[in-house]
Amino acid sequence: MLLEIERITKTYRSPLRRGPGTRANADVSLSVDAGQVYGLLGHNGAGKTTLVNQVVGLIRPDAGTIRVAGRDAVADPSFARQACSLQPQAQLPIDGLTPRQAIELVGRLRGGRAADVRMRRDRLVAALDLGQWLDTDGARLSGGVKRLVSFAMAAVSPGLVVVLDEPTNDVDPVRRRLLWAEVRQLAGEGAAVLLVTHNVLEAERSVDRLAILTEGRLIAEGTPAELKTGLAADLHLELVLEPGFPPPSPAAFVARYRPNGSRAVATIPAAAAGPAVAWAEQLRRSGVIEEFSLTPATLEDVYVQLVGGPAAHSIREVRDDRAA
Numbered sequence: 148m149l150l151e152i153e154r155i156t157k158t159y160r161s162p163l164r165r166g167p168g169t170r171a172n173a174d175v176s177l178s179v180d181a182g183q184v185y186g187l188l189g190h191n192g193a194g195k196t197t198l199v200n201q202v203v204g205l206i207r208p209d210a211g212t213i214r215v216a217g218r219d220a221v222a223d224p225s226f227a228r229q230a231c232s233l234q235p236q237a238q239l240p241i242d243g244l245t246p247r248q249a250i251e252l253v254g255r256l257r258g259g260r261a262a263d264v265r266m267r268r269d270r271l272v273a274a275l276d277l278g279q280w281l282d283t284d285g286a287r288l289s290g291g292v293k294r295l296v297s298f299a300m301a302a303v304s305p306g307l308v309v310v311l312d313e314p315t316n317d318v319d320p321v322r323r324r325l326l327w328a329e330v331r332q333l334a335g336e337g338a339a340v341l342l343v344t345h346n347v348l349e350a351e352r353s354v355d356r357l358a359i360l361t362e363g364r365l366i367a368e369g370t371p372a373e374l375k376t377g378l379a380a381d382l383h384l385e386l387v388l389e390p391g392f393p394p395p396s397p398a399a400f401v402a403r404y405r406p407n408g409s410r411a412v413a414t415i416p417a418a419a420a421g422p423a424v425a426w427a428e429q430l431r432r433s434g435v436i437e438e439f440s441l442t443p444a445t446l447e448d449v450y451v452q453l454v455g456g457p458a459a460h461s462i463r464e465v466r467d468d469r470a471a
Contacts, residue, residue, distance in 0.1 A: 148178040149339040150202065150308050155211035157197055157363075171197040172208070173363040179308070179339040179356075184330060186350045186357035187343045190454060194363040195343045196236050199310045202341065203231040216307055232257065234301035236312040236343070238293050241285030246277060246296045249285065250303050257304035264303060271299040274332075275325050290317035298326060305338050312343040327353050351446040361454045374449045381444040384413040384423050386430065387437045395435050398426045405451060414448050 155175045160168035171194045179185040187195045200206040202213055204224030213220040213227070220227035241249045250271070254264030272278055275295045280288060288296070294317050301309060311330065315323045330353065334340050344350050350357055351371045359367040359374075367374055381402065387410055388394060394406035400419040405412045415423050420441065427439040 149181045149216055150179040150341065151212075151214040152177050152198070152202065153212045153214075155198065155201060155208045155213065157194075157201065157206065157208050170363045172201075174211075175358075175360070175363070175365050176211075177358050177365065177368060179341055181307075181337050181339055182334050183355045184334045184340045184342055184353060186354035187341065187360060188345065188347065188350050188357050188450065189360035190345060193360040193454075195360055196312055197363075198360075199233075199312055199341060199343055202227065202308065203233045203310055204228045229257075230306050231308040231310055232301045232304065232306040233310045234297050234312060234314055236316075238290065239297045239300065241288075241293065241296065244285050245282045246272070246285070246288075246292075246299070247281045249296060250299045253300040254303040257306075259304035267303050268299070271302060271329065274329055275299060276322055291319055291322070294318050295322060295326065298329070302329060302333055305333055305336070307338065308341060309333050309338045310341045310343075313345070314342070315344070315346065315349065323349075347447040347450050348445065359450060359453055366453055367449070371446050375444060375446060380417045381448065382415050382417055382420055382423070383442045383444050383448060384415055384427065385440045385442075386411045386413070386427060387439065389434055389437055392435050395430055398422070403448070403452070412447075414444060 153176050155172050157172040158168045158170050175194070175198060177185070187198065189195050197206060201208050202220065204220060204227030207224070208221060215227060215230045218226060220230070244252070247268070250268045251264055254268060255261065272281055275298070277292065277295055277299070280292050285293065285296070294314065298311065298314050301311065314330070315326060318326060327349070330340060330342065342354060354371070356368070356370050357374070358365050386395070390409070394411040397404040397413055400422055401413045401415055403414040413423070424441060427436065427441070430436045431439065
């Protein structure tokens, strides 16, 4: 394995307060191989960013080991920073630089040859459709364009491990697809890609394996298909409400129900597909909903079931169910 994380624990303690502090990571273990896109999925505050900052040598763990290509990255953080390239969660400050300059500068600082860096920069700019902003001052760029430039800065001279922390934030839907293709390209070139996201649907389409974190703990790990195994016989019914209408009460066959603003999502057994369509059609004829869709259960259903939501199990209940 190119990246091995074993039993990493990190607690933040305030010098002004007594007590146990805030546990950001608790005994987290995972591994990422070359050519693999590995997702870290979780809500804000789940410990994802803290974990990846330890991988790249920016934070030292309280306990546990991190190895990159077999080498101890905790004992040698300078090696970790050399072996890993990072797109941080926060926007990089590139005011006063153009994308052309910023991407090339990072590539050269990471040791790339001038000609190679320029060639790769130009390929990334074309692949991400950034050409119209190539010579625009960073201060004048939108948040989404800055995000794409930040990705290109991490990818222009990639390390053995490429860490991407929320790479699609603020990016428009068209260029988001282009960015995901470049994430796969990094893996295809042999990097181990560690991807932080809270976008469940994008994670399902884009990663080879993923870990779900909550409150600093890893509570599930596997391929998207493996994580959905327990819901294989379930279907996902999404209702789009008419403006001003409250969510309807769930029908008796609905297993889980999650109203969310102008939409409501129901998880139903596959055997109830017929009654579910009839129920949704009745709601549409009554003017309660605009439209509906019925699809197989998604990774979002798994995520909500594990980490929260009105109809979700608590973490303790999930663990008890698995142990039974």
